[in-house]
Amino acid sequence: MTNTSPRTGVRTRQDKTGHRFAFRALRSLAGLLAVVASILLSGAQPAAAHPPSGSVYVWASDVRVRTCQSTSCDLATTERLTRVTVKAYCQVDNGERGRVTDGPYTNTYWVQVITPQRTLGWISAVFVGGGSNNSPVPGAPVDSLGDPTIDCEYL
Secondary structure: OEEEOOOOOOEEEEOOOOOEEEHHHHHHHHHHHHHHHHHHHHOOOOOOOOOOOEEEEEOOOOEEEEOOOOOOOOEEEEEEEOOEEEEEEEEEEOHHHHOEEEOOEEEOEEEEEEOOOOOEEEEEHHHEOOOOOOOOOOOOOEOEOOEOOOOOOOO
């Protein structure tokens, strides 16, 4: 049996046990359940971030993490890296504008890293162990125009 409330205008139905159901509420609930079911059945998942490709060892003390590949860039964090291994995405040769010299060491490469406090930023390869002057360091792929398969995630 169906009735329309004179006060609210909502159609209700009384079942055999005497309980009343609002058709509008049932339709809304049915619509919501259909949307949820379609999402669950489609296997939709959030897009995964590109994972770090390797790790590098920072041999120096108080290395600053930058927002881009130059000492003139802003700091990405106040956190400083000291003798620590960090996750690395990639590295790029930034040429003369990216050159950093520390004593006998000099390098134009910059490495994109994630700090222990989970900040994404850039450090000069001059502070990363295992490399040579003006050369890429081991542990992170090199992003170059000649190799389209390696692409720094956030340039």
